[in-house]
Amino acid sequence: xxxxxxxxxxxxxxxxxxxxxxxxxxxxxxxxxxxxxxxxxxxxxxxxxxxxxxxxxxxxxxxxxxxxxxxxxxxxxxxxxxxxxxxxxxxxxxxxxxxxxxxxxxxxxxxxxxxxxxxxxxxxxxxxxxxxxxxxxxxxxxxxxxxxxxxxxxxxxxxxxxxxxxxxxxxxxxxxxxxxxxxxxxxxxxxxxxxxx
Amino acid sequence: xxxxxxxxxxxxxxxxxxxxxxxxxxxxxxxxxxxxxxxxxxxxxxxxxxxxxxxxxxxxxxxxxxxxxxxxxxxxxxxxxxxxxxxxxxxxxxxxxxxxxxxxxxxxxxxxxxxxxxxxxxxxxxxxxxxxxxxxxxxxxxxxxxxxxxxxxxxxxxxxxxxxxxxxxxxxxxxxxxxxxxxxxxxxxxxxxxxxx
DNA sequence: GAGTAAGTAGACCGGTCGGTATAGTACGCG
DNA sequence: CGCGTACTATACCGACCGGTCTACTTACTC
Numbered sequence: 001x002x003x004x005x006x007x008x009x010x011x012x013x014x015x016x017x018x019x020x021x022x023x024x025x026x027x028x029x030x031x032x033x034x035x036x037x038x039x040x041x042x043x044x045x046x047x048x049x050x051x052x053x054x055x056x057x058x059x060x061x062x063x064x065x066x067x068x069x070x071x072x073x074x075x076x077x078x079x080x081x082x083x084x085x086x087x088x089x090x091x092x093x094x095x096x097x098x099x100x101x102x103x104x105x106x107x108x109x110x111x112x113x114x115x116x117x118x119x120x121x122x123x124x125x126x127x128x129x130x131x132x133x134x135x136x137x138x139x140x141x142x143x144x145x146x147x148x149x150x151x152x153x154x155x156x157x158x159x160x161x162x163x164x165x166x167x168x169x170x171x172x173x174x175x176x177x178x179x180x181x182x183x184x185x186x187x188x189x190x191x192x193x194x195x196x197x
Numbered sequence: 198x199x200x201x202x203x204x205x206x207x208x209x210x211x212x213x214x215x216x217x218x219x220x221x222x223x224x225x226x227x228x229x230x231x232x233x234x235x236x237x238x239x240x241x242x243x244x245x246x247x248x249x250x251x252x253x254x255x256x257x258x259x260x261x262x263x264x265x266x267x268x269x270x271x272x273x274x275x276x277x278x279x280x281x282x283x284x285x286x287x288x289x290x291x292x293x294x295x296x297x298x299x300x301x302x303x304x305x306x307x308x309x310x311x312x313x314x315x316x317x318x319x320x321x322x323x324x325x326x327x328x329x330x331x332x333x334x335x336x337x338x339x340x341x342x343x344x345x346x347x348x349x350x351x352x353x354x355x356x357x358x359x360x361x362x363x364x365x366x367x368x369x370x371x372x373x374x375x376x377x378x379x380x381x382x383x384x385x386x387x388x389x390x391x392x393x394x
Numbered sequence: 395g396a397g398t399a400a401g402t403a404g405a406c407c408g409g410t411c412g413g414t415a416t417a418g419t420a421c422g423c424g
Numbered sequence: 425c426g427c428g429t430a431c432t433a434t435a436c437c438g439a440c441c442g443g444t445c446t447a448c449t450t451a452c453t454c
Contacts, residue, residue, distance in 0.1 A: 034228070035231035035319075037412080050432065050433055053413075055431090059413065060412065109320075109321065115375075116317060120374065159384070164389070167364070167372055167385050168368055170368035171365055174364070174368075177316060179331050179334075188360060191358060191361040192361070195392050213401080213402080235441075236441080247445085251400080252401090256443065
């Protein structure tokens, strides 16, 4: 009864699973949950439709949860890396927002937050989606908070400020997509740096 | 024999049009564009399907644009009213965010920003949607900005701060929906009041 | 009261949706 | 070898999608 871990120790066998997850992550980020069809996911991933339900018997929703975790962990790593770079919190937070702005612009204003869209359209209708979103946001918050604490901020103040930074970044990404311009993000960055200095 | 509120002289002719718009606005706010079906809109509005295409020959998209304008104008009025109340900017901005939090909680965390969800899922794929979102956000920004200018803020600083306030409010609504808790909004409110004091 | 534009009404359409059934293949293991 | 299982592969399903059609009823005008 050996469980998974089959296949060539490297990536064989799970390759189509990963292809599903990353295709889904990309599509969810760009157009959200409801607008993303299984046909589109299957076509992009290159794997056959039947394999999808082998790897994700829970269907579209299970796949979406996996994609959210995947994107969430990726971005958490990026946040941690930026916040660990030298300079004060004002500087690193500025760098973080600049990085988000650069990524958004480079994608033709398509790649915003990979979690926000799904959260807004599906969190109210699906508790698993909501819980996953909550967990991912919380992981990002922890990274920001601990970076602020490491700079000597009071725990309570650090929590509130981390929340403001994340909220402002999310809102900035939203407004930037609506305007097709990074101006909202740079305005947010400047004001945040004022506050944190 | 038809029993559906026939032609009351005042609202004559446009009553079903308005029913379509307000039903659509409510549904877009709660679940976004792609997840909202015409069947659901038609059922809620009480009007027949055929009438929809009489009033909105452009179909779902035209209806969505009208609903976005409708919600946008409504919220613009609310923002203007709150910002005109007595007290400094720190106080009125705090009141605005408290009002958003109260509305969100009262709806069971379903009614967030009526524009954000549609923007994130559809702005990249439909220029009319994007432009409408841009216009609505801009109208809200103007209200915030002029309230800050009326308090003696420099024009440039007022613009940047209005952007931060809107971005933080949008992000706060997003995080509050993910957490099913108003804590993100109160944290954002407190930090914003600090900054504006 | 005939004519006509405005608006109502719901049956109907092809296409796509998420999901399933079932046959086939690759591979570790005895 | 051959057998079981992990996985691939595709054809197929009913439901629902956004959108269209045509017949009808009203309200106003002459």
